[in-house]
Structure formats: C-alpha cells, structure tokens
Amino acid sequence: MIELDDVHKAFGSNKVLRGVNLRIDSGTSMVVIGGSGTGKSICLKSILGLVTPDSGTITLDGEDVTRAERDSFLARFGMLFQGGALFDSLPVWQNVAFRLLRGSLKRPKDEARAIAVEKLRRVGLKPDVADLFPAELSGGMQKRVGLARAIAAEPEIIFFDEPTTGLDPIMSGVINDLIREIVVEMGATAMTITHDMTSVRAIADNVAMLHNGVIQWTGPVSEMDRSGDPYLEQFITGSADGPIEAVR
DSSP states (O other), X not given: OEEEEEEEEEETTEEEEEEXXXXXXXXXXXXXXXXXXXXXXXXXXXXXXXXXXXXXXXXXXXXXXXXXXXXXXXXXXXXXXXXXOOOTTSOHHHHHTGGGGSGGGOOOHHHHHHHHHHHHHHTTOOGXXXXXOGGGSOHHHHHHHHHHHHHTTOOSEEEEESTTTTOOHHHXXXXXXXXXXXHHHHTOXXXXXXXXXXXXXXXXXXXXXXXXXXXXXXXEGGXXXXXXXXXXXXXXXXXXXXXXXXXX
C-alpha cells in the first residue's frame, strides 16, 4: 500500500535519509525502530507530504504522494501524535471530532458528537469525559483521547508516533493493546515509529530498523530476535557495545 523507493532527504549538510527502501502491505502493521535522530519522523512526514524528499519516490496505492490531491489524500490517514497534541481550548469531544466538524469530512454537530462519544468508549473512556478539557485528564487518558481522534474518521491508514512516550509501564501496555485491537478490528494499515521494544512486540506484524539513513533490516517481528544483524541485535538488547556508536 505504501512504498518508499531510494528516498533521500538532507537538511543542509545533514543527510538524514540516504536511500530508504520500505514497503508496507495493505492491512499490516509496520513498526519502524531506530535511535533518536535517525530519521524515523522524517520518513513519516515524507509519506504525509509534509516533507518533500530530495530524490526517490513515495507511492500510496501506486500514486506518487507529492502529486496527490491533498484533501482526499490526507482524508485517508489518521494519526496519534507523540505528545497527544490535543487542543487545550476545546472540550474532549471536539478534539476527537475535530475532522468531523470541518472540511470535506464535515458532519452535523450532533452526529459528530455521537461519533466522538462512541470512539471514546472504544478506547475505554466513559461518556462524561466528553465535556472535560484536556488539562483535566491524566497523561494516559489524554493518550486515549488522541487515539480516539486518530480513528474518528475511520481512516484506512493510521500513523502512531512514539505512542507510549511518557507513560508508565502499565498504561503503556494498555495503549499497546488498544492499538493492536483497533488496527485489527478496522483492517487498517498501520505505521508506528518507536524505540520502545515492548511496543514493537505488541503492535508489529513487520519491523524495519532505520540506521544511518537506510533500512538496515526489515522482516516479520517473529524473525527479529534471530535476524543475525548486529545493528538490530544491539538495538534490541540495548548494549553499549556494537556497531551503533553511543553518543557520550
């Protein structure tokens, strides 16, 4: 469904992507792992068209993403942002229904609220949360609201940007389980970027290791622990010794 072919992107002298090749099949969950600053977020932004590659191609269902009609293209995506990215001035239900209250996906206000309440229920939040403001919620609840917003418009493709950052281990497990359940239930294509190996094992069908601007290894999550790739093995174990240099 999504394919990156020899994608390069530099910012001045900083060559972030140096020939990324990646394929994400329809209905599968791909998790891209790698250290901080390795270009995971730039890959995601390039697919969304927020960053234009210097060379190479990115296609969605065979169509070049840089040439797609923006509104209809972006309507196919949902996204859970790393920091939640909720609007502090809007009540929870309007955050969840944000896309349903404006633009090409606009619905009547009552219908949008009903959808928001149902999506909140799907992520384990009660209807009375709908009229609260983000500041009144815990970090875990805010993350659930962000997940509800990501699925509110029934997207075909969902991106998860470091979905468990800032959460305790128990809430991280809850969010991972919810993501997996929802992706399977919706039949969506998913791409997650993370360095949390617990999330990888909970969410992924396939894994791609991004290092030094290229995909170092990719394959089914079931083969990750016996990949034989020294970069992937060092990342999984968190060892300071190996081909990945630790920044001191």
